[in-house]
Amino acid sequence: MKKFDTISCEELMTEPMKPVQFFVDGLITSGLYILAGYPKVGKSWLALDICLSVATGRDVLSAQTIKGTALYLCLEDSKARMQDRLYDLTCEPADSLHFALIADKIGSGIEEQIDSFVKQHPDTRIIFIDTLQKDRRTSKDNAYAADYDELSALKTVADKLEIAIVLVHHLRKTKDADPFNMISGTTGISGCVDGSFVLIKSNRIEHKATLYCTGRDIEDKKIELEFRNKRWTVTDEIEPKAPDTFSFAVHDLMLELKEFCGTATELCALMKNKYGTEQFPNWLTRDLIQHSYEMKSYGVEFIYKRSNGQRLVTLKYIPDSDGSDGKMLMTADLKYA
Helix, strand or coil, X not given: CCCCCXXXXXHHHHCCCCCCCEEECCCEECEEEEEEECCCCCHHHHHHHHHHHHHHCCCECCECECCCEEEEEECCCCHHHHHHHHHHHCCCCCCCEEEECCCCCCCCCHHHHHHXXXXXXXXXXXXXXXXXXXXXXXXXXXXXXXXXXXHHHHHHXXXXXXXXXXXXXXXXXXXXXXXXXXXXXCHHHHHHCCEEEEEEECCCCCCEEEEEEEECCCCCEEEEEEEECCEEEECCCCCCCCCCCHHHHHHHHHHHHXXXXXXXXXXXXXHHHHXXXXXXXXXXXXXXXXXXXXXXXCCEEEEEEEECCEEEEEEEECCCCCCCCCCCCCCCCCCCC
């Protein structure tokens, strides 16, 4: 009988993981997403703006983007309409933005088409499919199973290629206190995707709307928007995130020590002596593990292992591997907290 390939709790908690990379900061990382709204609410304008923003590396919805190739499958539009919309948003062609007006159905070739496109454009960040319904096969199967199975095929592609696939979709007419319950289809859709966005106007003739956001890697939030110059613009104030200075703090400490091997408690004492900040050893260990990739980019190697019944932290600074020539990365007034 085949056995489970298991991993212990300690191994899981001490294995350095690659940090989540957001293509649209705080909103979209790799995986499968739904962008839903009523007809003519402005979903396609938002989809096009996000694609254009990623392709040019500019902010969208007051969030930074990581520049890369974007693909917009505008399956309900003509070339003439897409040209008009592009000229409404920009006068400069974006080399990294591509369009397709026809695509195979889910389970009948679109997965291979996406794979082929990403092989031609390895810096692909995001693909919009507008709309989901246009790309679905008709099915007489159980509705929940059909929804889940179809979307699972796209999620598998997104996960394998480490890209974001966003499906533009509709809302049902029935109102609900929870906007995500209004997404058309069964709960198999929301259960399969990594994140959902619901765009709801206050009323049809106004140019204001709320974007409701939820997902596995994003915080639940709602963003107030206004449609200005064919572009959805954030109207509410968004508090800036406090800078994460942990990796910088470890880097600066290791510039002095060059190498450290000891317990997390001993490292806490060194950090407190340098920065005057109290921290618990288990929290420090967690931060070291979760920042290990970032610290490595700054020239600090990290190893965490058990030896003679003790859990030991090893940190080693590799000169010039961070490109800093040994200079301090933190400014004098930036304190680790």
